[in-house]
Amino acid sequence: MKNLNLSFSLTSAILGGNLLILSPVIGQTNLNSNPIEEASLSNSGGLPLVTYNPESEEETTIEKIEKLYSGPPPVLDDLDETITNVNQLLDVTPGHWAYQALQSLIEKYRCISGSPGRNFNGNRAMTRYEFAAGLNACLTSIRRLIESFNNQFPQKEDLLVIERLQAEFATELKNITAKIDNVEQRVAFIEGHQFSPTTVLRGSANFGLISTFGDRKAVSPGIRSREKLDDEVTLSGAVVLNFDTSFTGKDRLRTQLVAGNTNNFGRGVTGTEMSRLLTINTGNNIRLGTLFYQFPLGKRGVIAIAPIADFPTRIFPAFNPVSSISNFGAESPIYSFAFGGGGVIYYNFTDKLAGGISYLSDSLSNVSEGLFKGQYTVLSQISYTPTEQFGFAFTYGHYYAPEPGITNNITGSKGSVFGQFPFGTSTATSSNAFGLQFTYKISPKLILGGWVSYFNAKAEASPSVSGLNGFRGAQAEIWSWALTAFLADLGKTSSQLSFVFGMPPRVISNDVFGREDRDTSLHFELSYRYPVTDRIFIIPGFLVVTNPEHNAANPPIWVGLIRTSFSF
Template identity: 30%
Template structure:
């Protein structure tokens, strides 16, 4: 039979149980001012007499299951019976006379108890206040003697009997006068603080009432972004006219407002409204554009199909979770591949969205060609989690799906069908995605980017098709991302596409890139980025197909895209991003001199 090492500690524990039960059972209906003062809270334990390890050992022993059975013979030979060790006073709400035989009514009657003993106050409360401890018949308590489970059970039973009596009689004399006096003094002492707290609560109630009266909605959050861009073409020719392009400094801007609404906490309705006048330095392949090519096309520019400085609806998307690991996106108007979670995971530092704004400067640095053929438009995307490390996604979009005319519509016009599998490492620092896209465009139909077919980045030939002929494309992409550490990340991709000019022949397209990102570069929250790659180019063409440079003529040379930027945060809502884009052999033609762009973007978020 195990023993308690310290009898005093058992007394403290017993008193704690009694006080807690009394507070929980007897006093909830009374006011806080009537709660009895706990004697245990006033005990000051000396370290040399009540070490923490011993207290923990005692408590652990107390909460162990107790089996009340007859002790083994060898233990009975060494332990005095409970009836002789501990006399338990019968339950009563009256104090017995001091001369009552066998009854201890004051702790002073125990000859071996001194006021300096560390458990004196606890023992005094159990004897004089609750009347559940009597001591030995010789007038001693023997506080340093070992206690058996039997002895403790007897004492606890007496305490519970006393508690039941208090409940039955609703004793009202347990609240001491000094307790009430202490509470009154505390109220007077902290009256200034209480008054100040009352005033602050009243002020908060007033402000809350005003907010509730003027709130826009309880379910919608507004996210705003304003961009101001200063840019200049430092060097380069128009690849169509072969003449030097003007190098004027420009100052332009755009605004985007995003409304995010949730109806049940598990869905999201996003509406994007925006407009501006930012002109891309590499915009289209026509002679009237600055460079006459899509290479170096910046990503912050406004759509060329809408008038400048016109506020337009640029994105509508509803997202919900029909199952815990399934996300469904329905979009009458898509904000791009990153908006529905396709390209962002494998290029998080260069990619952007209509909500968060820009990171990389160019359209090419943000995503590979497999994500760019579909353009914007209505569609649906489903992302399915396969365990903790795989995600499968499918998407279908039709750039002209809202147009009911011939060769347009959701299923009879231009479309893109995508399937993608992403693998995440256990710590999600490494990710790799394999993507397949099937895309189709009827003849003489244009998307929002102004192209009939192609990625709207890269050379002119890769964005060309045969006049009057529909075009079909099969695209394959492999993208990877690795977070080396908190200060360095690497991303890379390679993409390959086959263009089939129906009834005429085929062409092959390709692009690749390697990027380095430097989070918190020189400053917390800052971001540095460097990317080198080959923008999409036509690497081969059937001999009987002419896309503008002669039968069977594909791009002759390789054009390299080199981009660097540094995004510096000014507070939480402002960031400034200067950057450069250098294009060698523009339009994949070594006869064209290199192009160099300077771009400074300032973003305000609210």
């Protein structure tokens, strides 16, 4: 009996030493390799933002990370180059002695917990590499058992079986060990150089050639244009950086920095905002673009609080499938006059019915105006999607501005000058607006959309402050509509063709004489988003506005661009 105990102790000691060499602990660090998404706030799935000192490193940190994320893992020095490819080895069948031996160890020591019943799944044959992975897990479990000092030692017969399995699968175990070491090295490096464990950096850089075409600049009805339209080609760019921070994993604090020098090709260039593009122009200075905090409301809702530059369609569905290059084509005008600081709430009552409300203002930080005495917009929406192919929304908004010429105007800089300022730029103005938006999916690749919007504006002061002949309480009616279409995968997978056709906001009646739009402008737009890679896109596009400023005396205005977009 004493001889048996001595033999058992020696064998255990020898086995413990072998296990320490051949079987490192699996999965000591949990690497989140999910791609970066809006709902994910772990930055380990993308390229982390890092810094380095070129004087202290022969190879830059960025170069190291590129090696980690591209190509096969580096070959370790201690990995024998003569190891046979596991694809060339025979499978381990359920009748193989090793299969039965490992199955017995698993049942006895519970060393595989990832499958139901902590056992093999079915009776299929296993590759030697799969078998070695299971064996490695058992070796690790038994090693921990030996080191636990609880006197629950493996039986002598089991130790002999383990030694035989180690000898039989030494090649595969060595290969697994090398791969685990490589993964641990990569995890340690990424964790040591990640931007932040709670903050994700996303961004984009855009560079574009833009030009306008036409005879003369647009003017309002009753005036004849004589100023020539400049048609020089420009080259400009902009950068957007979004820092998303989470404190609970379900909330998001976004801090956005922007910089650029891209002209919007609006009134200052063409004489009308109907040609306005979606651009960023900060004079190449870095500015805070937006700042908001968003968190869940129960299991089906969301709340956002924003002191700077928020907008409802970041949460409200706009039911516009296209990716537009223009200010008009981006969304219905009923959303565009709601912008600034404030709060947004949106809640899904059912899987088909949802609703929300927002209060946004440009005057939050002004001590003389604050939340309620300055410019503000209250916007509410009910969204209904009865099927996966069709959805629509009804939107109501109330707008007020003591001086719309220095804040967000009544149509969000869309449409004619009369539409934006029906009673002048200095007259206090309010508006009740109604909008109907829809989307219809004809096929997975072809989606239609559209909207119609109506604004009933009211002069809250005498228009005479703007030099106009009118009275307090004067009213004006403004209409706008559009049809949009989106076609995916045309020419290449992930490409997007977008089309917009509509009427920019137009004043059809006004109690103030001379501020009605006599004619009708139409907006035609076509753009194509071509993916060079999954992060580089080339976007050619153009738009044309007929009868700009709803004035038939104005010749058409064309705007063309070709833009390259880099996202990271």
